[in-house]
Amino acid sequence: MAPLLLWFGYLSGYPLLFELVGAFVPLLGLLPVALVGWTWGAWTGLVGGLVGYVLMQLRAYGLDLAPWSNEGYGAISHSFAVLAYAGTGSVVGWLHHLSRDLRRERAVSQRAQVDPLTGALMRATFEERLREELDLAAETGQGLALLFVDLDRFKFVNDTFGHDVGDKLLREVGRVLRGNVRANDLVGRVGGDEFMVALLGVTDDEAAGQVARSLVRELSAPIAVEERELQVSASIGISLYPRDGANAEELLHSADAAMYQVKQGGKNAYHFSTLEVRTRLSRRLELERKLRRALVDNQLEIVYQPQVRLDDNALVGFEALLRWRSPELGMVSPAEFIPVAEEAGLIAQIGHWTLRESALQQQAWHRQGLLPMRMSVNVSTLQFHQANFVDTVRGALNDSGIDPQLFEIEVTESVLVRDHNLARRTLFRLEHLGVRTALDDFGTGYSSLAYLQRLPISSLKIDRSFVKGLVPPEVNVTGTSSVRGSQVRPVRAPHAAEPVVSTVGERGVVGAAPIVEAICAMAHKLGKEVIAEGIETAYQRDYLRRLGVDLAQGYFFARPLSPLQAEELLRRVTQESLAEERRRRAAASWTAAPHLAPTPRPAAPRASAPPPVAPPPARRDSEPTALDELLLWER
Structure with missing residues (x-):
């Protein structure tokens, strides 16, 4: 117009x-x-x-x-x-x-x-611009600082309030990042809640640390989104050119390693890249790569640590412990590779294999006519909270055909804290299957009497750190109790003749004895079975026995056994049990039958009557058992 x-x-x-x-x-x-x-x-x-x-x-x-x-x-x-x-x-x-x-x-x-949500550069563009700036810095002799910013608790906010609120929160985070750097600096979004900041011309730790402190402070403050105040924080790793890397890939790797160190240390802080940090991250990446291969090459194995009833030292079960024997790395501790498996998303596959392998091993022993024993299997928090966890346990039971009452799942208190409603449903579903549940490392996490009273938990396991604190007093010439290098307080245990000393440092947790006593008394009042782990001395065994602890395990009784060693132990225990049963039956039949003494003959009046046949002797407690002879004692 x-x-x-x-x-x-x-x-x-x-x-x-x-x-x-x-x-x-x-x-x-x-x-x-x-x-x-x-x-x-x-x-x-x-x-x-x-x-x-x-x-x-x-x-x-x-x-x-x-x-x-x-x-x-x-x-x-x-x-x-x-x-x-x-x-x-x-x-x-x-x-x-x-x-x-x-x-x-x-x-x-x-x-x-450019990311339309946050206004930051996309990953490919950011990395391309970073390479260009590094080439320029190499020509001019200038420096560059790279900040890896990872939001803490963003997933919680996104899952709780929805993706719309999460997107608006990211928009505010992008505004904070761009508002705390110069116009010529680079800000990029490299992941869902991960950002990169390149500070051009920065050559020292102080300047980079000043920007990092500002970002940590502002991102930890409440952020208003849709009339809500959302609380997040940031973990920041910092690498400097050329100290921590000569190219973009090395700088990114160094900053990522430093950020991971912050995550491990409690989050909401910043950390500079160091050789130690980079070495630790390289080790973690190597473990992840080799762990994926270990699943394919069957490098994982299970060892079985016996659990003993303290009343009579009888073998009642095993705890299945996962081990990784790598051809290149040797024996890798579960404390090192289990967190890696959780971060890499491998824990479900590993946990499924562990449950099934333990159940099948129990089935193999049962088919050989060995005594049925309880099998306890540790389950990680991530695996326990998976939607198909109960189906995995049911599948292991169906494949093996074992009695569910002989199968026990061990979980830590963090399972109950992370998602209480989901944990409650899972525990009741396990109870419906007939599977027992034990609360492992009790007393070291977020213990709650309400959990013990309302949830179907069968057993409490006293953590080894408390058991380690049970040591006999060292009596000096003055007759007072003392422990070298620590302050001690004698605590008189019930029904005990000698005091139990609570110690610190390498000897265990401060005040261990009262804590152990309280755990035992509370558990027995609630009708829970008490298991102590990490027993290494006869003193600890005797003390826990006086407290009424039901089961125990530790190096004092046996180190974890290979499947063949555990089978041999179980076979000898089965033989002892059968022999003891035969002795009891013979003794019972001898007691029930009257003794008929033979009548003396007239031709031989001086001949005495034959002595009565004595019943078979019962095994005395002092005689060695299969457990005493086979297991590796720590004397």
């Missing part, structure tokens, strides 16, 4: 324009022609230019044909005028189309380079 109105105004005011500019009036006609091409495109601009020239001539000369019949210079002038009008409309239309395409491509490129 605007081009038509402009044409109408031009044609209507032609006489007035002629008085003002004279012969230059046809040049003013190019303006509406250009507007036609700009608005409606090149082809419409071409036609509009031709039509416009004709209208302009009619308005100037009317229906007089004299101007159209000019020859020579006049004809050339008309030809140029027609080309000018038609060309202006088409060229302007084409230029407008080209500029529109360029803007569209620029917008697409902008969206590909």
Whole structure:
């Protein structure tokens, strides 16, 4: 509509324009022609230019044909005028189309380079720009600091309030990051809640630390989103060029390692990259890579630590312990590779294998006619909270055909704290299957009497740190109790003749004895079985026995055994049990039958009657058992 109105105004005011500019009036006609091409495109601009020239001539000369019949210079002038009008409309239309395409491509490129949510550079663009800045820094001798920023608790916010709130929170985080750096610095989003900040020209720790402190402070403050105050924090790892890396990949690796160190240390802080930090991350990455291979190559194995009933030292079960024997790394501790498996998403596969392998081993022993023993299997928090965990346990029981009452799942208190409702449903489903549940490392986490009272937990395991604190007093010449290198307080145990000393340092937890006593008393009042782990001395065994602890395990009784060693132990225990049963039956039958003494013959009056046959002797407690002979005692 605007081009038509402009044409109408031009044609209507032609006489007035002629008085003002004279012969230059046809040049003013190019303006509406250009507007036609700009608005409606090149082809419409071409036609509009031709039509416009004709209208302009009619308005100037009317229906007089004299101007159209000019020859020579006049004809050339008309030809140029027609080309000018038609060309202006088409060229302007084409230029407008080209500029529109360029803007569209620029917008697409902008969206590909810049995250529309946070305003930070996309990962590929950030890394490309980082390489360019590193090349420039190498030429000019300048430095560069790289900050790896990872949001803490963002997943919790996203899962609790929804993705819309999470997106708005990320938008605010992007604003904070861009607001705390200079205009020439680089800010990139490299993951869902991970960001990178490149501080150009920074060469010292102080300048990089100042920016990191500012980011930690602002990101830990409450952030208002939709009338809510959301609380998150940031873990920041810092690497410097060229100290911590000569290229972008090395700097990213160093900053990631430093950030991981912050995560391990409690989050909401920053840490500079060091050789130790980088070595630790390299070790973790190597463990993850080799652990994936270990699952395929069957490098994982299970050892079995006996559990003994303290009343009579009888073997009642085993705890299945996972081990990794790597051809390159040797024996890797579960404390080292289990966290790696959880972070790498391998814990479900490993946990499923452990449950099934333990159940099948129990089935193999049962098929050989060995005594049925209880099998306890440790389960990580992540595995326990998986939706199909109970189905995994049910599958292991169905595949092995073992009695569910002989299968026990051990979990830590963190299982109950992380998601109480889910843990409660899972525990009751396990109880419905007939599977027992033990609370491992009791007393070291977030203990709650409500959990013990309401949840179907069968056993409590006293953590080894408390058991380690049970040591006999060292009596000096003055007759007072003392322990070298620590302050001690004698605590008289119930039914005990000697005091039990609570110690600190390497000897165990401060106040261990009262804690152990309280755990035992509380558990027995609630009808829970008490298991002590980590027993290494006879003193600890005797003390726990006096407290009424039901079961025990530790190096004092036996180290973890290979499947063949555990089978041999179980076979000898089975033989002892059968022999003891035969002795009891023989003794019972001898007691029930009257003793008939033989009648003396008259021909031999001096011959005495044969002595009565004594019943088979029962095994005395002092005689060695299979457990005493086979297991590795720590004397």
